[in-house]
Amino acid sequence: MIAHHAPPPHDPRQNHLLAALPADEYAHLLSHLELVQMPLGLALYESGMQMRYVYFPTTAIVSLLYVMEDGASAEIAVIGNEGIVGVSLFMGGETTTNRAVVQSAGHAYRLQGLLLKDEFNRAGGRRAGTMQNLLLRYSQALITQMSQTAACNRHHSVDQQLCRWLLMSLDRLPANELIMTQELIANMLGVRREGVTEAAGKLHAAGLIEYHRGHITVLDRAGLEARVCECYTVVKQEFDRLLPEAIIP
Amino acid sequence: MIAHHAPPPHDPRQNHLLAALPADEYAHLLSHLELVQMPLGLALYESGMQMRYVYFPTTAIVSLLYVMEDGASAEIAVIGNEGIVGVSLFMGGETTTNRAVVQSAGHAYRLQGLLLKDEFNRAGGRRAGTMQNLLLRYSQALITQMSQTAACNRHHSVDQQLCRWLLMSLDRLPANELIMTQELIANMLGVRREGVTEAAGKLHAAGLIEYHRGHITVLDRAGLEARVCECYTVVKQEFDRLLPEAIIP
DNA sequence: TCAACTCGGTGCGCTGGCGTACAGACGCTT
DNA sequence: AAGCGTCTGTACGCCAGCGCACCGAGTTGA
Known part of the structure; x- marks a missing residue:
């Protein structure tokens, strides 16, 4: 009984995107990754608000919601340990029209937006970093999810x-x-x-x-x-196709 | 009456993304841009099919549709002379789950996917080309449109x-x-x-x-x-914010 | 000129989801 | 032990949109 109550074993690599980075790029980021608690209901971003951080969930789940003028809302996408919250930062927009809310409490690692952009744009010996490639493919997977949500909302x-x-x-x-x-x-x-x-x-x-x-x-x-409905399968298969190195078991 | 029946004045710069490129990057592409007719109903991509070209519409309009297993369909996004059809190519996915159909006949300039990727990744003296920056911002605008479509389908x-x-x-x-x-x-x-x-x-x-x-x-x-509904305005404002150099008059 | 086809208008019954209202059940607090 | 707030179940009328069927007006082509 030397050490009871050991802190839970948090590791950035519980996030599949971080886990898929090659050692050198990961090392680059590691010291800047900051573990944060994600209580249920916490809003990471509000529509139109400047985004300071991106989040790599490990055990938490985040929903992207659109909130209408009359208060009605709709979920656009879900992000867990397979992804990253805040793609608008490296897409160049700085803000989104969506709200990002913690849908299931847990943890995430956050990273300053500026640092992420640097890493995204870093072109080493190769044409572009693995990071850029990975984030872009994740963004496409996210697009697929959104587009499927639109269709599902219409028909199912x-x-x-x-x-x-x-x-x-x-x-x-x-x-x-x-x-x-x-x-x-x-x-x-x-x-x-x-x-x-x-x-x-x-x-x-x-x-x-x-x-x-x-x-x-x-x-x-x-x-x-x-x-x-088919929507679930389509999105899941597309994630697996786009991010084979980060397949959700 | 020296020259009647002059060919219609087609110009790649009728497309706002191409028009927003600096002279050197535009010159790079120009010789590879190929004017194509876009008849009503033409399918540029089918779900899951390899995409060989990207398209920069000038007078045509293209719809991204998701077609369900039972044949029902839903429009996910619309692309005209403000944008580019085929973002998946530079996002790294090569295919989409969507179908791209010409919704209004007209013309577009197409470009081989490989050439676009080269241009996208070309890092000159600056960290990344204007092209990359522009395409990413356009992609975010497209994401906004999709997300708004999802919400609109739900509530309006x-x-x-x-x-x-x-x-x-x-x-x-x-x-x-x-x-x-x-x-x-x-x-x-x-x-x-x-x-x-x-x-x-x-x-x-x-x-x-x-x-x-x-x-x-x-x-x-x-x-x-x-x-x-608000959806129209939200999307339009977001386009203008993200692509001020390509505002639709 | 006539037939075939396309496009748009109308009517009818059905149902999924909405708004509203209320009531029981559980669990936390005091 | 009592009380209150939260979560879930149920019920009722209402309406937008669906599926279907049919018709008339334009258009096209033989």
Whole structure:
């Protein structure tokens, strides 16, 4: 019992983008990476606000939301340990029209925007750094996710979208339990809370999930996959294709 | 009357991205730019297909569509002379899950993908070429458009979306007339043809548009702007912010 | 000139999701 | 132990948009 309460083993390489960097580029960044807590509901960015940092989630999950003038919202994309929050920084925009909110509490490593830009633009012996290549391919994966979200919003039912949402969250979590009320899910999907209650009720009746006051446990992942719309699969396959070095297990 | 029937004055710089390039970078590309006709309905890319060229529209308009397994479709983004079709090429993905279809006939200049990549990665005396900077900012604008489309699909009515669609098309055309059947608009928006008929009927009744068998004339642009949802404005402002050197008049 | 086709208009019943309202259940606080 | 706030379940009317069916007016081509 020499050391109990050892600090949890945080490692930037829990983030798949950081893990995919070659040793030299990683070393370059390491000293500038700062571990931060990501409590549920924290807004990393607000629409139009200057972004100072980018975030590499390890255990946290972040949602990109668009919030309309009347307060209604819609989730545009989800970012977990496979990605980076703040692509607008290296795209050159400095701000987005989206809000970035912590959807599942955990940790992330953050990096000053300026440092990321330097690394992005650093052209060594090769034409461009691995970092640039990696970030661009991730951005395309993110674009795919957004475009699929647009199509899914147009054509698929709340039931199907709930399945998609659960699976996408599950892919980015170590456990099969989500801490998330139906009300919050409704905000993400941009639907009524009652709609989520009803859809979740069906999944429960089918024995796929169990839930209780803000805790959702997935019992039968395969069952969800059988019900989900094509959108989930398309996005996942595209991520795997674009970022083979960072495949989510 | 020395020269009648002079060839129409095609110029790559009708495309705002090309026009925004500094002289040396433009000169680099010029000899490789190839003028192509873009007939209505032509598919530049299909989902998952290798992309050989990128396209810089001058008078044509291109829609990015996602086509679902059941054949239903949804427009993800629109690209006219303010942009470039084929961002996936320099993002590193080579393919997209989207289909790119000519929505309004006209012309574009195309460029071999490999040449574009070279130009994108060319680091001269400066850290990175203007081209890279420009294309990345355009990509972010495109991301904004996609994300707004997702939100709009979730929350806004067909009426509003039709206004948005008309205005976005109008911004990319020299005239105030569109060649487009209601059926095709319905495909783009991912709604029923009858829904478009009804929405268009309202706009007609309000004296904003006139149409007749595939020809739509906008009579009162300000009237459309008064009815459109916020999505149109948000996207347009973001384009102007990100690409001040390529503002659509 | 007539037939075939395309485009747009209209009507009808259906349903998914919305807004609203309310009630029970759980759990934390005091 | 009581009380209050949060989370979930249910119910009811309403409406936008869907699927379908049909029709008339233009346009094109033989």
